[in-house]
Each structure stands twice: as C-alpha cells, then as structure tokens.
Amino acid sequence: MRILEHRRHGRRSPGGTHLSAEGVRSARALGGTIGPFYRVVTSPRPRAIETAVAMGFAVDYEMPELGHFPEDLELPSEAAVGARIPFETWARALKHDPRLREYAQTQEFLWRSVLDGVPDGGQVLMISHGGIIEVGALGADLEGARRLGEGLHYLEGVRMEWTGTKWARIAPLRQADGAP
Numbered sequence: 001m002r003i004l005e006h007r008r009h010g011r012r013s014p015g016g017t018h019l020s021a022e023g024v025r026s027a028r029a030l031g032g033t034i035g036p037f038y039r040v041v042t043s044p045r046p047r048a049i050e051t052a053v054a055m056g057f058a059v060d061y062e063m064p065e066l067g068h069f070p071e072d073l074e075l076p077s078e079a080a081v082g083a084r085i086p087f088e089t090w091a092r093a094l095k096h097d098p099r100l101r102e103y104a105q106t107q108e109f110l111w112r113s114v115l116d117g118v119p120d121g122g123q124v125l126m127i128s129h130g131g132i133i134e135v136g137a138l139g140a141d142l143e144g145a146r147r148l149g150e151g152l153h154y155l156e157g158v159r160m161e162w163t164g165t166k167w168a169r170i171a172p173l174r175q176a177d178g179a180p
Contacts, residue, residue: 002115002164005034006126006133007157007173009047010054019050023154030155031055038122041114043067048127051155057125065110066128073099075131083130084151090134091146104139111136115162133157137170144170 010023019027031054040057042048043066052059069075076085076093094101114124130152137145137158144167148158153175161169 001120001168002118002162003123004111004115004126004160004162005037005123005157005173006111006128006136006160007051007155008130008133008152009043009045009051009127009154011154012047017046019047019054023047024050024054026155027051027054028056031057035123035125037125038118039114039124040127041066041124042127043129043132045129048129051127052125055125063110063114065106066126066132068129069131070103073103075100084153085131085134086150087134087138087146087148090131090151091138091142094135094138094142100135101139104135106139107132107136108139111140111160112162140167141170148172 010019010027012018012023013020035057037057039060040052042052042059042062044062044064045067049059049062074097076089094104111126114126118124133152137148140160149172156175157173159171159173160167
C-alpha cells in the first residue's frame with residue numbers, strides 16, 4: 001500500500017500569487033504534524049511551492065498539469081477564484097461534460113504516476129489547487145469522493161491509498177485533521 005496525501009496550498013495574499021504571512025504560519029504548523037514523505041510534488045505556481053517549503057519539505061519536482069485547468073474547459077458556474085465547490089457539484093459536472101471527465105481521468109493517472117517507485121508503506125505529498133484536487137479525486141473514485149462533502153479550504157485535501165492496482169480508500173483531510 002502506498003499513500004498519496006494531496007493538499008490545497010496555503011492562504012495567499014488577496015489577489016496575489018504568493019502565500020500571505022498567515023498562510024506561511026499555518027503551513028509551518030501543519031508541516032510539523034504530517035509526514036515523512038518519500039516524495040513531494042507541487043504545481044509550478046508559487047503558492048504551491050511556497051506551501052511545501054513553509055511546511056518544511058523540499059520539492060522534488062513540479063508538475064505543470066497540477067497548476068491549472070485547460071483554458072477551454074467549461075467549469076461549473078460556481079467556479080471562481082478561491083471558490084470552494086462541493087465534491088457533489090463537481091461530480092454532477094463530470095457526469096454531463098466528457099471533457100471534464102477526461103481531465104479528471106488524466107489527473108488520476110498523474111497522481112498514480114507519482115507513486116511509481118515509492119516503496120510499500122511510503123507516502124507522497126502533493127500540493128496543488130482547489131478544484132483540481134476535487135476533480136482528480138472524483139476521477140480516482142467517483143462514488144467515494146462524491147461523499148466527501150464541501151470543497152477544500154486552504155491546506156485541506158484528500159488522503160488516498162493505492163494498492164498497486166487500484167485506489168483502495170479515499171478520505172478527506174480537513175482543518176480539524178491537523179490543519180490550523
């Protein structure tokens with residue numbers, strides 16, 4: 001069993017691309033309660049990289065596909081900068097939009113690929129962005145993820161267990177689970 005812990009970046013300055021002072025403090029506090037990680041992967045956007053560093057983890061590599069949705073993809077009308085869209089809303093959008101469903105499956109494939117070479121029992125930390133995590137989790141386990149409730153807030157995420165052939169379990173990581 002290998003574990004993927006995929007979290008949303010820390011709080012950023014309003015309208016900015018970098019973490020706020022509060023975001024750095026919260027990421028530091030959380031970083032002391034999680035890990036160790038065999039590998040750390042982030043989107044190339046500054047706030048994702050800064051979150052990993054503030055948590056106390058070096059970034060092993062950046063994955064551009066974790067940084068944004070394709071520009072021509074239609075997102076739910078609720079999608080806006082900083083919006084927290086419930087997993088169920090994303091699930092409905094996936095059901096009706098084959099391109100979004102394809103994007104979800106691509107995310108799931110990328111998430112699985114970061115677990116290649118990780119020893120049994122090893123963990124990978126991935127840091128990206130709201131919406132991307134919800135959609136990728138639905139691509140991995142539509143029925144399990146659709147029950148995860150509200151969209152992810154800063155530093156929240158999902159923990160997923162990979163058996164080597166399938167995702168065995170998905171669970172939300174909420175603020176009550178260690179995020180300040």
